[in-house]
Amino acid sequence: MTDLALFFDLFHFIRPWLLLLLPVVALIWWFVRRRLVGNRLPDAALAPHLAQALTVGNSRAGRLVPIDEVALVLILICLGAAGPTWSRVPDPFVAQTAPLVIALKVTASMENKDLAPSRLERSKQKIRDLLALRAGARSALIAYSGSAHSVVPMTEDPNVLQPYLEGLQVDVMPDTGNNTGAALEAAQAIMAKEASPGGILFVTDDVAGADVAAMDAVTGTSAAVLATLPDGTGSAGIDALNIPVQQVTVDDADIVALDRQLNAAYRRALAEDGDQPWDDRGWLFAWLAALFGLSWFRRGWTMRWGAAVVLAAMILPYHARAEGVTDWFLTADQQGQIAYNNRHFDRAGELFLEPMHKAYALYRDGNYESVVEVLAGIETPDASFLAGMAHLKNRNYRDAIEDFQTTLDRDKDFPGAAKNLDLSKKILDFVETTREQSDTGEGEGEGADEVVFDNKDARGSDTQIEGRDEGPHLLTADQWMNTVDTNTSDFLRQRFAIEAARK
Incomplete structure (x- = not known):
């Protein structure tokens, strides 16, 4: 599904009853304009050519008058107040990008240098x-x-994939061929473990004809192909596909388009999730209304009651904040939202004034202690849940348990609260059990110089363990690094060979 199709499918108004004001605006516009157009001087006693020469604004009915723009501005205001929306407010605890499995073809044909430096390297x-x-x-x-063969399982850290991606060479593959169907089965097996719909991207220069039907029949996930072929070069298998195919480009236009296509199913799933509120886009209509309202400054276009509106706006109390040019047009929260959308979470945490938005930004920035401080005194399930997540990330398991329990007391069906409460209890129990074993001398051996656990329950007993001089000699950091095999190609070659032999 394209972005445009998804937009029309999800578009609706949050407060549709406000659209009932549109007929009222239309009625006022018709009444006022009829009076303006109808004000014409009687010309029965004058010759036609003299009446035309002496009458100003005779063609008024065919041109714009101030009430036309007033009606347009009021219509835009009504549409904005109705709350147009087509997406939900992003959940800071859920990634806004779909999980993705990338299947890379590693064959001799991919070493062709018609796509510099080679198809595989590109x-x-x-x-x-x-x-x-x-x-x-x-x-x-x-x-x-x-x-x-699965090279790297699902991970949120792209740095984990980098060395293994570099190690993929043709000689590491145990078999030759173009088994796209096997890659599809392996990708679907990985996606089956994900809680949300995702995408499968095939990076290849050809698709076997026998696998075309299987790829076209993919359901539940989005599938696409990045064709690593130079301009003017075709592939019968790729041309026969009905799933999106993107030709490789010299810039990033190809990956931007693929990312948008592969995220379509995921965005739909997030939009259909009822946990997050709909994102009100009425501010777009407010900007349009302000833009069209600028023509009121034209001579002769200001309505009689325009002065009353301006006077009322001057009398109403307001707080000005103009530390820079940006502050003339955007509030602090609007600036914070822009920084948050651009993933500048530290800047967003400084700009936001609304406590929950500020706490979300600080959480994404990893400033967990500040999150708890901001949420202090806010008695909502969202606030206590976010505080619990901050405590959990900061390894304050007892405080996390208390916050998650508070969340359930406020809303027994709050998403994720019960699961995280159980997880926090298990972690705390593991920590306490480890402390007990350490106190009683279990699990003897050399370890860290100092280990500190949360032991407020005073479980276990104090025991002093003296280290032993005998035992294996510990390697230095340099010696240990020299024993590590950093050649990922050799590692992948051995692993793939073992997997192929087992099959």
Whole structure:
């Protein structure tokens, strides 16, 4: 589904009853304009050519008058007040990008240098750019030729994929061929473990004809192909596909289009989720109304009651805040939302004045202590849940348990509260059990110089354990690093060979 189709499918008004004001505005416009157009001097006693020469504004009915623009501004205001929307407010705890499985074809044909530096290297470059564009969304990587192999499972850290992506060479694959169907099965197996719909992207220069039907029959996820072929080069298998196919480009236009297409199903799922409120876009109509209202400054266009409106606006108390040019047009919360949308969470945390938005930005920035301070005194389930998440991230498990329990007391069906409460209790129990074992001498051995646990329940007993001089000699950091095999190609070659032998 395209963005335009998704927009029309989800578009609605949050407060549709306010649209009833539109006929009232139309009636006022008709009444006032009829009076303005009807004010003509009687010309029965004058010659036609003299009446035409002496009459000013004779063609008034065919041109715009102030009431026309007033009606347009009022219509825009009514539409904005009705709350047009086509998406929900983003949930800070849920990624706004769909989980994605990338299936990269690693065959001899991908080493063709007609796409500089080669089809395979250009594919790797595009995958790196796509991972950067997705900004930490969940991604997995599959390599395939005659067989398909999972390279990296779902992860939110793109840095984990980088070394394995670089290590993918033709000689690491145990079999030759173009088994796109096996890659599709492996990708679907990974996506089946995800809680939300996602996408599968095939980065390839060809698709076997026997696998075309299987790829076209993909349901529940979005599927697309990045064709790593130079301009003017075609592929019978790729041309036969009915799923979106994007030709590789010299800029990032291809990955931007693919990211938008692959996220369509995910955005629909988020929009149909009833947990988050709808995002009111009425401010767009407010800007349009202000733009059209500028012509009121034209000579002869100001309505009689315009002065009363201006006077009332001057009398009403307001608080001005103009520290810069931006403050003339945007409030602090609007500026904070722009920074938040651009993932500048630290700046958004400074700008937001609304407590919940400020807390969300601080949470995304990792400033968990400040999150708790901002939410202090807000007695809503959203506030206590966010405070619990901040405590959990900051390893204050007891405070997290208390906050999650408070959330359930305020709303017993609050999404995720019961699950996180149970998780916090399990973590705390594990910490206390570990402390007990340490206190009683279980699990002897060399460890960290100092380990501090939350032990407010005073479980276990104090025990002093003396270290032993004998035992294996610990390696230095340099010695340990020298024992690590950093050649991911060798690692993947061995792993893929073992997987192929087992199959």
